[in-house]
Amino acid sequence: MSDRGAAPHAHDLERAGTNADAVDGVVPARVVQGRSVDDVRAIVRRATDDGHALIASGRGRHLALGEPPGRLDLLLRLDRLDRVHEHQAADMTVNVATGCTLGEIDRVLARAGQWLPLDPPAPDETTVGGLIAANLSGPLRASQGTVRDLLLGLSWIGPGGELVSAGGRVVKNVAGYDLAKAHVGALGTLGVLVEATFKVRPRPPCERALVLGCDDPRTALDVALAARDAVDPAWLEIASAGVLAGVDAPFAVVVGWLGLAAEVTDAEQRVLDAVESSAARTLASVDGAPARALRARLGGFALEPAAAMLRAATLPGALGELLAEVARAAADAGTPLRCVAHAANGVARIAVADPAAVTTLVAALRPRLAARGGSLVVERAAPAVKHALQPVGGVFGDPGAGRALMRRLKEAFDPGASFAPGRFVAGI
């Protein structure tokens, strides 16, 4: 570890922050680029010694998530920590620096016929640090799980500049607490993530998708769950009108499969049989690259331009009701709302076009979701829109009964509140 008073700058890039570096409108005083793990340790230690607040960032593509920062002295860029350290193909694990992009990992794994089956949008602009901190996912979560299911080990830098690790590099491991879980979705509030190990999977040879059209959200959900019960699909999405070009139906149910050619053909036939007597219409069936493109299009919805992107979580079986409520709310507000849902997971994104409608919508939908054990998070919105959310629970809403434990957890990891203060739930 570089001691204080040693070489003045172990890092090679430090400059004043500009508007382009702003996080929710807050411009950091300085932007520093970490060049190595030791470098990051020294930067963190100096920052915390000086009482500075810092936010770690990879490529900045997913920084929109979170409450506007309370303080921001330093933006710590990690995109130079971009190496795939080790891909042990025969062990089916990959160890990477957190500044590495998902696109790069995919290229390395593809050479061995493998993949990391997490498909958030913009893989070439999404680093592993962002993936973990924002708990990003895509349509594949229906069958492959999310970050928490694939992350085997994690290293981070604590407030004193110390390197801390949990988990390991083997696929099964219960030695000690699973501290890596705490960092998933924590928005960097518990430390600066520097290295991660994931389990990877064989890359399936074939992908196919079937697009079904439905007239109302409850039918769409019933059709989607019938498809799920006929044969567990690899992905299962519901999109409202206007999301998929060329789809002429109020709701599209898109069912995707991965596997051998015979498997995906068989799966598609079974779903066609299962929905034959339903009100769904078969609109398209696509194979290979077009199927992958369709999945990317549905996953990419999360990043498309909107005044606000809301993410609602509920039980899968309650999605029909949610989508109906959204349609009613849109009519009431006189603004179009578009949605895409991960139907097997009960997670829906709602794009709001009118910034003036956001608070009203959150106020209407959040309590109804909460009453069923769900939640509503404003994933992305302009700073002014976020500030206006304060009376209705802010960006995240109430994290529930674990609130006090969460505050104590933050205190245990970051007693000086140096890491992204004010960005997370409950004032953390």
Add this chain to the structure above:
Amino acid sequence: MPAGAQATSVGRSPLPASLLTRLAAVVGRDALVDSPEALLVYECDGYTLERGAPDLVVLPRSPEQVAAVVRVLAADGVAFVPRGAGTGLSGGTLPVAAPVMICTSRLQTIESIDLRNRRVVAQAGVVNLWITRQVQAAGLLYAPDPSSQGACTIGGNVAENSGGPHTLKYGVTTNHVLGVELVLPTGEVVQLGGAVEERPGYDLTGLVVGSEGTFGIVTRATLRLSRAPEAYRTLLAVFDTIDAASEAVSGIIAAGIVPAALEMMDRLILQAVEAAFHAGLPLDAGAVLLVELDGAAVGLEPLAEQVRAVCARHGAREVRVAADDAERALLWKCRKRAFGAVGRLAPNYCTQDGVVPRTRVPDIVRAITATAERHRLRIGNVFHAGDGNIHPIVLFDERDADEVQRVLAAGREILEACIALGGSVTGEHGIGVEKIAQMPLLFSPEDLLAMTRVRAVFDPEGRANPHKIFPDAKVCVETRAPRRQAAL
């Protein structure tokens, strides 16, 4: 009392006189166990090398009673040990400086089953297998399947983050737990997570799973159900040497195949299970691999062919396919009851739970063989080869003090070999008391400090299952050393 084990109550002060009365007021006198003979049942779990009965066992009948019991103990600052069915294999329920044991085994209600959303809410004392039995008619199952699934409870599974043969494809307990009700050591009850898949805030459920009862007592869990596979192909590949079988394991994984399960049994285990279950296993084989493929029927035959080819390439002399469900069930009975069958071979056995990268399975198997020879011990191997999760079963006679000493030394050497190969000391059994000494070999002081700070978030007074998982200087002096000395 075996020579290899010693009961102890070192580090405990006598229970406050009125405690029994106050606990009886909560659970009834018949739910308290305090006679020395009855307490013997609770002196160890599946890890028998160290023993020590608690002073008092409480058997609450509901989650609410658990919370009330913990509140009574909190008022007096009394430490406690949670226990489910006592099938743990790392001494996680051994009372060390904790006089009271709270058993959740009477919390047996499956509170809700939601087939449409594939969720179950189960109390902590529900036996793992009961859940699958309740939902299998609907084509669903609860995926984690520890070998003890007919006895072990959900509470214990959550505490240990239990695995099982089919976790190779389906993941371990943490991948299937969506929420828990946790009784904190103060007696306060918190609901963490729940039926909905994601919620804002830290993943506290993910932290609680695998915390070995050191955060409090889990009384309810919300579990994810999975679709039961439509079809299975269960293959038994027979090899002349365990070395060849180990190489075939690496070959299957390297071929990009993820079987539902990929299990190894060596000659010693084969002989024990054949004697017990008469499955027609080859007694002269060096080892067999039990390979299970599952999924849609249409994809299984090509995969089975691939597995067969890899095994043949690595010298399998025979690859047998289970002809029907009955044969499949028999093969799995052999595998899952192997530990019990080993009881025929020696008065006692203990097992290790190390993990190595899957490609190092041949190396660790060779290291185990060498260790057995060096210490003049019989060690059988029955393990989750596809995960690199070894279970060497060391046979011994606890009346032979010298042999017990060699068993302990061999266990340490095997775990250290796992660490040297880039692995871990436990894949699914937990650290408990058994592997505390290896924690500093696996984790840096900073790593361990971070963990103990997290423990203090949930249990600042250290009253929930104290002196487990982490090396603790004070306990080394007071309790651990004498126990180890007695065992040596």
